[in-house]
Amino acid sequence: MENKGYSRAKKSKTSLKALSKLKNISSQKLYLAPKSEPIRVQTLDGKITFSSSLQVLEDVSFARSDNNLDFAKNISDQLQKSFSQNDREMNLSSRQFKSHEKSIKKFNSSLANSNSEFQQTITKQTEIFSITNSLHSIQTLPQFLLKLNSLKGYEACQLLVHERGSLNVNSFFYGTGKNxxxxxxxxxxxxDIFNLIKKSKNRDFNQTQILESELNIVGTFLAQEFNSKTHRLVLILSRNDFLPPSSEDRDYFDKLSLILDPMLERFLQIDLQNAKNNHTILLFESLPIPMALADENQNILFQNKLFSDEIVNEFKKDAGRFTVSSLSNGQQLICLPVGFDKTTADIHHHQRVSLLGELLNTLRHELSNPLFGVNLASDLLKSEFNDEEMTTTISHISDNTSRCQTIIKNFSNLYQKDDQSYQINLSLFIKEVITLTKSESRGIKKNVLIQDVKFLKNFEITKNQTWLYQILFNLMINSAQAIASSIQDIKMPTIELKVTYNKKEQELNFTVKDNGPGIPIDLAPDVFDPFFTTKRNGTGLGLSICRNLSHKLGGQLKYQNNELSIGATFTLTLPIDSLGAYL
Amino acid sequence: MNSPRILIIEDELLIQRSLKKMLEKKGAVVDAFSSGREAIPVLLSKDYDRIVCDLMLQDVTGFDVIEEAKQKYSLKEIGSLFIIITAYSSQQVLDKAAQYGCQVLSKPFEDLERALDIFLCTKEKSEL
Structure with a gap:
């Protein structure tokens, strides 16, 4: 990947930074490489340029913009430009083709009039003309030629195709009875082969002249080279014997070549066009932005990888939220509304988590010093006083500061960075979660059930504590808020946190069950959707993030309303491995 | 035994005063400063049995204070003389302190009495 073609991309490091802001692209070298064709992404003058190693493809460039709509419009412009350009080229080549056709007709008629000996040739010409209708691609040309009556006795045909600028030459070989x-x-x-054929005066060729393993033919052969703006070709026909071809065959072959020339040109243009289209589609697919193409009735025709089926559903539900820009052919390019897609939500969330982690770390250090001072001072004062009431009060101060210190410490422990692992006993961990939800769940009874206590008590969590903590913390807070928001009076507001161990599946089950109002049945399918919320100040991200995190841990998060009583139950199932737990 | 002479450099006043009082109660003679710059000339001119120094001072760091102390003490003396107290006991800090041979105590102290003993030189480093 480090060849000279990519040097421009390397030079513009700073602009690449701008590109990386576009989406979660962190690397400065950006190579989107779907399948075998590497696509180069580079930025120049604030424009992101995608290009491929196929030299025939012009670079398709997109202007970067903070606004998805601008971006989409730019892409649509570029796509149109690239498509219409291809159309022009196509028209050009078919015009060329038509003029060739005319000249051949002329040639044929003059031939027919001038010499009756050529009667046979004329029937052959008719056959040649049938080629123009029945041959459809360059790959099948060898096969097609060998089937022609006029070329009876010829057993092998090879076509070598070289796209100018490309390092490789494609060869299509067909031998009678073979594939x-x-x-x-x-x-x-x-x-070597091309020049040999081009410079040959007598046009007699045999295998001994070209002892190249690249040619699959044996003995003498007919050969013709073709030269076009974009390609060079060599066509070879052989009987696989050592007799020189007859002059008749030679004549026929020359005419055949004459006719084939514009056809080949046309086929190659079509191939190029297809390659271009495929590439444009590939680019579209691998764009780091979810995007789709729809017809005028907003039926989605094509969607790229990031435009997931979930987003499609969302689009069907409420197309108005999406950013749509119309193309000149009536089709529409669809982008997500800003802040919609999950990746963005995820990024925001992770930014928040890491910010919170840093914040907590700072808080811990900045608060622990003064708290420690208070602690020391109260210890000192305690020893100064004999008055019992006074010493008790001072003890309270001391106890409270200790508690503050513990809470801060717990918080920053739970928000460890991923690479900082620490070990914590499962029941202790649950205790910490409960402690930290205290303020939100005031007045609510909390039952902690750790089933199979003997067994689970010894469980040590060695990794992913932060994620597990976030999930459980979120579920607890949700339950507490649901209970608090209930219009009806709940007699004994209770949240139950239960941990069970499934030995057979090697899984841990965490259930958070409350006797709050539960979730209305019609809203239940949406609870895990990002940005779905029933709270006035909710972000709608909590449960979506919980589910994402549990998936990342290889587990599941499910919801059901309680069967026998009111309230909701969330069940988190995690493979033991994900927590690194051991006995 | 003479009463131990201790210098405390700590900018959190509550900590500084409390430690001073506690150590004095235990019979030590204590000087205390909030600023590293003010403490440096004092530690160069007066002799102490123990220097307890906070790492994150308002003006300079505890390591800066130790660097200044090199004018007067050998590296070996510094190692046994200085105790660093800090709320930021990262591995980096521990490594650097180890270069000087200094002991580091994290704030808050896990065991106050033990910390006071260390400051009072009643426990030697080898016992820690």
Whole structure:
């Protein structure tokens, strides 16, 4: 990947930074490489340029913009430009083709009039003309030629195709009774063959002249080179024997070549066009932005990888939220509304978590010093006083500061960075979670059930504590808020946190069950959707993040309303491995 | 035994005063400063049995104070003389302190009495 073609991308490091802001692209070298064709992404003058290693493809460039709509419009412009350009080229080549056709007709009629000996040739010409209608691609040309009556006795046909600028030469070989054989060869060897054929005066060829393994033919052969703006080709026909071809065959072959020339050109243009289209689609697919193409009735015709089925559903529900820009052919390019997609939500969330972690770390250090001072001072004062009431009060001060210190310490422990692992006993961990939800769950009874206590008591969590903590913390807070928001009076507001161990599946189950109002049945399918919320100040991210995190841990998060009583139950199932727990 | 002479450099006043009082109660003679710059000339001119120094001072760091103390003490003396107290006991800090041979106590102290003993030189480093 480090060849000279990419040097421009490397030079513009700073602009690449701008690109990386576009989405979660962290690397400065950006190579989108779907399948075998590497696509180069580079930025120049604030424009992001995608290009491929296929030299025939012009670079398609997109202007970067903070606004998705601008970005989409820019892409649509570029796509149109690239498509219409291709159309022009196509028209051009078919015009060329038509003029060739005319000249051949002229040639044929003059031939027919001038010499009756050529009667046979004329029937052959008719057959040649049928080619223009029945041959459809360059790959099948060898096969097609060998089936022609006029070329009876010919057993092998090979077509070598070199796209100018490309390092490889494609070879299509067909021998009677064989399958089409596709291979590729080097440009150097192709050049040798091409020049040999081009410079030959008597046009007599045999195998001994070209002892190249790239040619699959045996003995003498007919050969013709073709030269076009974009390609060079060599066509070879052989009987696989050592008799020189008859002059009749030679004549026929020359005319055939004359006719084939514009056809080949046209086929190659079509191939190029297809390659271009495929590439444009590939680019579209691998764009780091979710995008889709729809017809005028907003039926989605094509969606790229990031435009997931979930987003499609969302689009069907409420297309108005999406950013739509119309193309000139009536089709529409669809982008997500700003802040919609999950990746963004995820990024925001992670930013928040890491910010929170840093914040907590700072808080811990900045608060622990003064708290320690208070602690020391109260210890000192305690020893100064004999008055019992006074010493008790001072003890309270001391106890409270100790508690503050513990809470701060717990918080920053729970928000450890991923690479900082620490070990914590499961029941202790649950205790910490409960402690930290205290303020939100005031007045609510909390039952902690750790089933199979003997067994689970010894469980040590060695990794992913932060994620587990976030999930459980969120579920607890949700339950507490649901209970608090209930219109009806709940007699004994209770949240139950239960941990069970499934030995057979090697899984841990955490259930958070409350006797709050539960979730209305019609809203239940949406609770895990990002930005779905029933709270006035909710972000709608809590449960969506919980589910994401549990998936990342290889587990599941499920919801059901309680069967026998009111309230909701969330069940988190995690493989033991994900927590690194051991006995 | 003479009463131990202790210098405390700590900018959190509550900590500084409390430690001073506690150590004095235990019979030590204590000087205390909030600023590293003010403490440096004093530690160069007066002899102490123990220097307890906070790492994150308002003006300079505890390591800066130790660097200044090199004018007067050998590296070996510094190692046994200085105790660093800090709320930021990262591995980096511990490594650097180890270069000087200094002991580091994290704030808050896990065991106050033990910390006071260390400051009073009643426990030697080898016992820690």
């Amino acid at each position: 089409l054989d596709f291979s590729s060869t080097s440009t150097k060897k192709f050049n």
